[in-house]
Amino acid sequence: MASSKDVKKTLVQWCEDYKRWIAKNPNLVSDIESTVKYVSFFTAGRLNSSTLASEFVYSLPNLMVLFNDQIIRASRYSELKLPSLQSKLKIWLTVIDYTEALFEVSAKKLWGEAGRWFIISLIQLLKVVMRLILVFRYKERITQTPAVPPLNREKLNNNNDGMQASKDAFSLKRSGKVIRTVRSSASQTRTWAPPASTSTVESEELENNVTIESLKKSLLIAETIHILKPLVHLGCLSLSGPKNWNPWLLSFLIDLTSLKLFSKETSLTGEEREEICRRRIGLLLYILRSPFYDNCSRMRIYHMLEFVSRSIPLAKLIAEPIARYLPHWQNTYFYMWSS
Incomplete structure (x- = not known):
């Protein structure tokens, strides 16, 4: 024991x-x-x-x-x-x-x-x-x-100095206002200027955790349909089959509608804009998703990889493995519900 x-x-x-x-x-x-x-x-x-x-x-x-x-x-x-x-x-x-x-x-x-x-x-x-x-x-x-x-x-390491400053000040969770601690008030180098922000990383964390009370209806609709897209696609796929164009088209239209609604919003934060940008880039994955891949893009991609392999020195080392493993990747990762 x-x-x-x-x-x-x-x-x-x-x-x-x-x-x-x-x-x-x-x-x-x-x-x-x-x-x-x-x-x-x-x-x-x-x-x-x-x-x-x-x-x-x-x-x-x-x-x-x-x-x-x-x-x-x-x-x-x-x-x-x-x-x-x-x-x-x-x-x-x-x-x-x-x-x-x-x-x-x-x-x-x-x-x-x-x-x-x-x-x-x-x-x-x-x-x-x-x-x-x-x-x-x-x-x-x-x-x-x-x-x-x-x-x-x-960025965390670049803000180590800011971590030291946080010992002399702290931020209110709701307003983000920076308050000086009692300990720092006894410092001989005290100034009456408001203290600097504790650190960029902390500010980002606080910004991410703020509950936004006025959630616009358009944003709510845009995010909700984006979230529901996987289930909508799976339901359509079960009814029409994997070779049918309807699930592919329906998912593509849902993504376009969601992004269109988001494009009208001007109050997005930096991280929110990055996520929207990622979703826009994700539209390119539709060329690797069936049935578009099977009927339109597959042979063109292979021809492009073959051309790159022949034309660019050493590109063969990258292009040939991609061509060899692309069927497996396409069958495993490129679903409508993965984006």
Whole structure:
């Protein structure tokens, strides 16, 4: 019994040491994460015969980044916390985004096509419900993908001086007004000018967590139809079949309608504009989605890759693997519900 307690105590100590090391060495952690990502990209192609292993290797570095980011956020910005349910929803949404292909491939291997489509439908239903809760309960105007974006470690380090300034001042959560602490008032170098903002990163965190009371109806409609698009596409797909153009066209029209409504809004924040830009770029993926890919773009893409491989020195090293693995990628990733 004593040995099991010792093992548990040792594991807890290792976890605490790991958290402290992550918090103190964000640059080194970023380098390790980048190395793991590059290895996963290389290995995914080599393990094409084992799709399940490829998906696991691809998901692992993303989950590692999410886990380490949460440790860094907790250690440096412990005073900036979302409501517990909202925070958990965002974390679980991000985990699902990183692992949904892994679950899909696992279901297909275990239960065949029927199991695969059941898991796809279940995952998309969960994502839709969680995103609608974020919009209607927590008044988020635009839900990000991933819901918890990777922490900008470089900006974090550039704002270390701002962290020191935060010891002499703090920001009110509602108004964002910067207040000087009593301790700082005794300083000989005291000035009567208002203190500077604690840090750019903290300001961004506060801006993201502000509940916007006046949620415009047009924004609500635009985000709601974007969130519901996966279920609409899956429903249409089940009725008309994968080779029919109706699901493809319906999803494309939903995306265009949502983006059109967002384009009329002028009060978007920087992060909201970045997400809208990402969705606009995502429209290009429609050329890789069936049935457009099967009927229109597939041969053109292969001809382009072949031309690049012949015409540009060393391009063959990149173009040929892309051409070889494109059928697998197209069949695994380029769905209407993945954007």
